[in-house]
Amino acid sequence: MKILLIFTFYLISGSVRCFDVTGYSGGSVHFNSWNLWCDECLKYVAKHDPHSAIIKDKKYGQWINGEKFTLYRNKHGNLMIFIRELNTTDAGRYRIGVDGQWSFEITLKVIEDSCCGKSKTVTVNSGEYVVFRCEYSQDYKNNWKTIFKEGKDSIDEIYSTLNQTERFHFFDDRDKNLISVNISVVNVYDGGVYFCSVWDNKNSHSFVNVVHLHIIHKVGSYKVTGYSGGQIIIKCEHPQYKTNPKYICKESDGCSERKYPGVENKWVENGDVSLYDDTRGGVLMVFFRDLNAGDAGTYRCGVNISQYTEWFTEVKLDVKDDASLVQRVYKSVYVGEEVNITCQIPEEHEVSSKHFCKEDDDHICQTVNTSEVTQMNSLSERNAARVFTVSISNLTVRDAGVYWCGTETSEEHLSFISLTTKVQLNLINFPMIIIICVFVILLLIGGFTLIVWKLTHNKRQDAVETHLPSNSSDGLLYAAVRVQKHEDCPTDDIDTFSKEIYSDYASVNHRTRLN
Structure with a gap:
């Protein structure tokens, strides 16, 4: 019975293969299980002493990540094990397998x-030549050397002493324990993570060093001119990478400080500049306000294609000091009237590149938003004065604000707006006040005139009443009218009244005045 129990245990447990794997602190190891990957099966990694489960996952994909362990399927269908960033605490015994099938x-x-x-x-421009080197231990002088590259869902051997291409050269200097890798005419697809490895045994490679190869591709180089005290908006165009992260950096500090918008389709202030990531057009807008000599220099206006590949436009910003160009103009105009603004064009710009804009709530000047369409006079190449005039008619209160004049220049991958003349437009409602005041004054005059007339009329009425005698008897009124001849009268004839006087009693006595 005892023998049967032992035999049964052997059938259940079966034999378990064991391998020794060596890695270096800070490095990685890569191991081939030589067993097939199973999409629907439970894959696991567990450590002994003490026991702890590291990976226990059932996935249909080809890549399973743990904290340091990665299980994936190689191009031959085998389950591969990758352990990264080793340290001495990672040493020990592990069991790896597919539940119910093998381990x-x-x-x-x-x-x-x-x-x-x-x-x-290592960073290199596309089209150039790059060399990187990896040192290895003296213990692996005679071992096979290879280069692996990390892909999206795999880590594959790409180069070795016996596997070289026209662009790729691999050299193992055993006297110096040094691997040299040369890649010519680098392209954007060469970027990524490379592992220099030594063959440890039949099943594993020890990745002794890692190289992060960054490829940068310059799509163009342009000179941009601004003026001290003015403003400039630079627009870098990447239409094929609309939603990729975009940035700007200055080459004088090695582009160590990259400024990203962080949000899409919104102006964001970042240090001394404001950024706008236009994901609809694939454009990064960079706004410099209050330019000074310190802003001059060479910039990269770029986009990240991948973690290790980027495209950028080289921008050479020149900041000139010209007090005759950078002006501050203040205008006060009545509401409803028209304002004319004269702007000067710098010598470096075409006269047809005129630009006029109004600051928005973020103090960014891009477009014009007025009651009436802003008219800019037509210019010709023979415009000796190099000026243009902007007219805004039928002004309303909302037209008040800060406007800028400048020029706009467009290139294949870049455009920029250089703003030099600042116009503070104030709107006055004074004419309406005058109308109201005049109306009030006329109303007062009319009221005063009416009061005076009323008082005068009342006085006359009172005077007439005092010369009319009255007899209370029978309630009848009597009136007497006397007509006398004046000494200056030219004739003795006196017309007698022929008109009737409507009253109960009336008597008229005709008397001749004696001198």
Whole structure:
């Protein structure tokens, strides 16, 4: 019975393969299980002493990530194991397998050596030639050397001593324990993570050093001119990468400080500039306000194609000091009237490149928003004065604000607006006040005139009443009218009244005045 139990245990557990794997602190190891990947099966990685589950995942994809462990399927369908950024605490015994099908164990040894476990970053322009080197341990002088590259869902061997191409050259200097990798005519697809490895045994490679190769592609170089005290808006166009992260940086500091908008389709202030990531057009707008000599220099206005590949437009910003161009103009105009603004064009710009704009709530000057369409006079190449005039008619209160005059220049991958003349437009409502005041004054005069007339009329009425005698008897009124001849009268004839007087009693006595 005892023998049967032992035999049964052997059938259930089966034999487990064991392998020794060596890595270096700071480096990585790459291991081939030589077993097929199973999409629907549960894959796992567990560490012994003490026992802990590292990966226990059921995925249909080809790539499973743990904290340091990665399981993936290579191009031959095998399950591969990759352990990165090793340190001495990672040493120990591990079991790796597919639940219910197969498993094996590895004993990982981690060595500390100054030769290995290093990471470096190499940056090169597309079309150029790049060289990177990796040191390895003296213990691996005679071992096979290879270069691996990390892809989206795999880590594949791409170059070795026996696998070279026209653009790629691999050299193993065993006297110096040094691997040299040369890549000519670098393109944007060469960017990525490269691992310099030594063959540890039949199943594993030890990745002794890692190289992060960054490829930058310059799509063009342009000179941009601004003026001290003025403003400039630079528009970098990347229409094929509308939603990719965009940035600007200054080459004088090695582009170490890259400024990203951080949000889409909104102005964001970042230090001394404001940025706008236009994802609809694939344009990065960079706004410099209050330009000064310190802003001059060479900039990269770029877009990240991938983590290791980027395209950029080289912008050479020249800031000139010209007090005759940079002006501050203040205008006060009545509401409803028209204003004319005269703007000067710098010598460096075409006269047809005129630009006029109004500051928005973010103090960014891009477009014009007025009650009436802003008219700019037509210019010709023979405009000796190099000026243009802007007319805004039928002004309303909302037209008040800050306007800028300048020029706009467009190139294939870049355009920029240089603003030099600042116009502060104030709107006055004074004519309406005058109308109201005149109306009030006329109303007062009319009221005063009416009061005076009323008082005068009342006085006359009172005077007439005082010369009319009255007899209270029978309630009848009597009136007597006397007509006398004046001494200056030229004739003795006196017309007698022929008109009737409507009253109950009336008597008229005709008397001749004696001198």
